[in-house]
Amino acid sequence: MYSSGYRKKIDMIKIFSIAVLLLSLFLVFSCFGNYGRIGMQWGPGEKKTIQELVGNWEKYLIYFAGPSVSYPSAVLFDPRQDSRKIVPDKWLPVQDQAQLTEIVGWLEFDHSSPPTLYRILGPDNQLYGYLYSNVFNVPIKAIDDNTLWVADIPLPPIDYGGNGAQPK
DSSP: OOOHHHHHHHHHHHHHHHHHHHHHHHHHHHHGGGBOEEEOOOSTTOOOOHHHHHHTGGGEEEEEESSBTTBOSEEEEEESSSSOEEEESSOEEOOSHHHHHHHHHHHHHOTTSOOEEEEEEOTTOOEEEEEEESOOOOOEEEEETTEEEEOOOOSOOOOOOSOSOOOO
């Protein structure tokens, strides 16, 4: 029905396709070891609240992202007492509890996109800190065994209002 040359060509294409697939899987999974992630809080004992973090603000190195205190994208909490460190890219340090309270208030002001308190986890799933934001896809990369780099979140989500209908 088919010539042996055609069969050999099909077999070579199958082998090549499998090799490309295996190589792609290897590359994808080898990259996972160098990245941290944002995770939801689950289970007993893990449930922190933003009020707890604000109340105990002196226990954390705190940074915010966004163009200004009154227009923040996120707040990052890095515990002072552990050996792990978070290096935020272009984030600004929070000066005191009053400024932190103002930033959190502005984050919570947007009712269309309320913020969530996320855990910042390293490649080994160890807790590095907390992120309070309505953005959950923040790039995080491991610099070394105890340091994570967190990318900037330049602008908070913008709600232009309306229901998406085009003007006539």
